[in-house]
Amino acid sequence: MAQRFSDRLKAAWHLLINYDPVVESDTAHLIQPVTVIRPAAPDQKRRTYVVLGVPRGGTSMVAGCLRLLGLPMGDRIESANNEDLDFTETARQLEPLYDGDGKPIAAKFDELRAIASRKAAERDVWGWKDPNGHVYIVELLSVLPNPHLIIVFRDLQAAAQTTFARTGQGHMKTIEDTLAQVGFLTTMVRNTDCPVAFVSYERGLRLRESLVRGLADFAGMPIDEMMIDEIITYIRPDRGGGELDEVYRLTDKSFWRGKPIRDPKEGGGVP
Numbered sequence: 091m092a093q094r095f096s097d098r099l100k101a102a103w104h105l106l107i108n109y110d111p112v113v114e115s116d117t118a119h120l121i122q123p124v125t126v127i128r129p130a131a132p133d134q135k136r137r138t139y140v141v142l143g144v145p146r147g148g149t150s151m152v153a154g155c156l157r158l159l160g161l162p163m164g165d166r167i168e169s170a171n172n173e174d175l176d177f178t179e180t181a182r183q184l185e186p187l188y189d190g191d192g193k194p195i196a197a198k199f200d201e202l203r204a205i206a207s208r209k210a211a212e213r214d215v216w217g218w219k220d221p222n223g224h225v226y227i228v229e230l231l232s233v234l235p236n237p238h239l240i241i242v243f244r245d246l247q248a249a250a251q252t253t254f255a256r257t258g259q260g261h262m263k264t265i266e267d268t269l270a271q272v273g274f275l276t277t278m279v280r281n282t283d284c285p286v287a288f289v290s291y292e293r294g295l296r297l298r299e300s301l302v303r304g305l306a307d308f309a310g311m312p313i314d315e316m317m318i319d320e321i322i323t324y325i326r327p328d329r330g331g332g333e334l335d336e337v338y339r340l341t342d343k344s345f346w347r348g349k350p351i352r353d354p355k356e357g358g359g360v361p
Contacts, residue, residue: 123294124304127279127286136235138210139217139309142224142275143242144268146252148291151325152242153219155302158321159311162216174218176205181226199229206230215310224274228282237284240308241275244291298325 131137139161143149153172157163164174181187184198209216210233217238220227231237250264279286287308294301302321306313 121293122304123290123297123301124308125288125290126308127288128284130238130285130287130308130310131236133310134236136210136214137238137310138215138234138236139238139240140223140227140234141217141219141240141242142227143221144244144249144271145221146256147221147244147249147268148242148289148294149219149221151291151294152240152289152305154324155305155321156217156240156309156311158317158324159302159306159309159313161309161311162213164218172219174220176209177202177218177223178220180205181220181222187225194229199226202226203230203233207233210235217309224271224278228278231282231284238308239279239282239284239286240289240305241279241286242289242291243272246272294325295327298322301325 139156141149141153141156143152150171150173153163157167157172163172164176166175167173168175168178180202184201186195187198188194209218214235227239246265246268249268250261253259253264253268254261285308287304289301289305299318299322302318302325303313305311
């Protein structure tokens, strides 16, 4: 019995580290963690990257990967979720941002645009993450140098469960709010001409190296091969914080890292 269990364990280990039917398939380039909807423009000197999504939807993990790749993601970053407090705190303090007719309140958006303009003047390439940034991002696009949007998607039920567990908000209300937010983001993509990449949280967990390389390619960030393993160990389910976890890094054998795609291709654009 012990020998049979040992043999099965060895077989499972072999499959984990040597074979992935998704990566080996002819359509591997279509089902990777990062799908480019509109190609990036890394040849432009000035670029801004905005990570959007839904609360508890994986934006923290994606923003953390970008930060570890070397992309400045804020001067005052909340370490637990990689949020730029200059944007998130200001947006919360200014609520509501729209009047009773749903029109933006000019003075409040002027304050947010001033923050964006100041940051753009300080760096040529930078970005920030805000899972609730959909409420103001459209009004800021005009002052962002060459904005690039990175939109993270996660299993709807998983995002709702986590929100419910942390806030106590009703489950159905959470589902409805999340659906509405995703709908807004996809409509925004159709109505803008910014470079856009969609990121799958679930596939990112499975194909971690492909996630890192896909983000680096879209953001035009050079990859330090020595850092790949460290960034990969940052990608894990239900992270407890925004920094690299030394204990996790030392115990992670990287068999979940996934293989990089052989021939990366971009998505077909918005139909």
